[in-house]
Amino acid sequence: MVDVDNKKQNLSEREQSILHHVVYNYIQTAVPVGSRYISKHLEKNLSAASIRNVMADLEETGFLSHPHTSAGRVPTDLGYRFYIDYLMEMQQLGDDEKLRIHQQLKQTNDAEEMLRETSKLLGKISHQLSIVTSPHLSSGIFEKIELIPITGSKLLVVISIRTGIVRTIMLEVGAEVPRDHLDQVGRIINERLVGLTLKEIRDSFVDRVRDVQNEKTGLIRLFIESVDQLFTDSKDREKVLIGGTKNIIDQPEFIDPKNFRSVIELIENEDIIVHLLERHDESQRNFVVTVGTENKDETTKEYSFVTATYDVGGVTGRVGIIGPTRMNYGKVIPLVDYVAQAIAKMLSS
Template sequence: MSEDRRLDVLRAIVEDYVHTHEPVGSRVLVERHNLGVSPATIRNDMAALEDAGYIAQPHTSAGRVPTDKGYRLFVDRLSTVKPLSAPERRAIQAFLEEAVDLDDVVDRSVRLLAQLTHQVAVVQYPSLRRSALRHLELVPVGERRLLVVIITDNGRVEQRVLELDEPVAEHVVPELRARLNATAAGKRLVDLPEPLSRMTKAFAVSEQPLVQRVIRAVEDTLAEATEERIVMAGTANLARSGTDFTGTIRPVLEALEEQVVLLRLLTEMAEDSAGVTVRIGRENEHAGLAETSIVAAGYGADDEPVARIGSLGPTRMDYAGTIASVRAVARYLSRILAQ
């Protein structure tokens, strides 16, 4: 059996099974797909695919269904990902551009992806640890309190109120604000210690304790790990595809409730690739996700995404369509955060 024909047969089985949720037989393949060979040849090809573990027969006298291994080969050999239509792309852009802040754009992105894929959408919140400082504002609040407002390059806004031992001199705050923005804007946490240390020495000795307090607030904020969280939408879509799971969807729902499970999975996928990655079935180590697949992509800067967005559903999913939707929403999300 030729390698190309085997892939064509597997592709046809995957596409039919995703569409019909019915085991696929050789006669159906001959009728629906122009494979250019006889039914007997198709049956031989299917037998070889089954022996290789790419398809399985759920019960005697039934057609075949793809295995996790079969889905993996199908995804790895996807030659084309069907693009979204121009109206779909315009709708995505218009919907996301209406967002008023970071929370709103994340919420809109996850709801939009759930609608596009009819699956569970997951967005990892932008991590401060992978963010750079865009702007810092200092606002005196009374004589002994200073509000520090930190705005990151991905749109996050964090506030810290410093309780001071001494009143703040009027000239110090504007100078400190200007020097901090000139020194730290555009830099990530790992790049800040040395330039901030040099900047501190430019102030009078009596002013340096205040400068160091503000710098410590900035560093501590950008180093926080507590913001590592995800936002989900479309969980109800799993109920509509409940027949895709053997027994019950309860293990899947329980896994989704444990945010740490999804955070770990998205982090592992980020280590695999900054682009679109796919985990299929038992490639997901958590037992509750053994009958699901997740398609995820990084968003943010091309060279170093700040987080990931993904779609999770049963292994019987439209992989090409899901990949296209995840990729499109990730790109528009990246574009908006960069503005």
């Protein structure tokens, strides 16, 4: 990996300008851009030949490449990276788009439904695949547990989190447990855990209830055994909602059916995406852009990710976009950022 920061000084004004033109034009047209075109339309005081020289330099440094001898130049991942960090201008989000987003958010009051629809809209506006994860509960603050007996030997556990999010889990109890006993255990748990995050609870639950072990029904023991299920974002709870497939297939890269397969792979295999988002989560910044091979995953090496965090009183989730590396970063980044903020505002009200 070349150190991009170092490169900033190494590139002359002219080189930067030409790199800018190549990336910008390629993003717009998906066609490799040639020296003659730049000379004619964008950099009129330079001849095509001079531009070719510059391009050759840029290729040597690793910012550009070309698919075959007589084709125009195409940005490399590194080229995109430089473009994003130093050359690109962020595009203002249109008022109509802001309006559409707010209208969509207001429309439903079920949280998951809202996220799903927002994801669809995000895909539609950006013409890319969109991803939205449901809130990451482990940093949420425990408020209250409620135990409800269901037919036979089932027990419904309701866990409230401070922001108003509620999580329900069904547990299998060995035998029927009397109501007053349930209440008693519930009270104990509530007293001891209130104010902690789910993550803290998960890590210290056993210690905190050690002294109540010798009760009759083994209910506490059941809780200890199920602690992961109760206080972790289980696979089926922390959902990744993927939308906008029909938008992305209009992109010119998908005339080639083999690229098609890779997209299908992506939407069927949520695990890949979950994995990548985890990586993003470790970052400190609010939004993250990953270009092509910057994420090590082989299946996504031709795709870029733009994701942002939404934060609802400490409980966070992610929204983002996946698309070909040739992506309109200047437009997509503000869009994702805006949607993340809008979701946060919506969920916290």
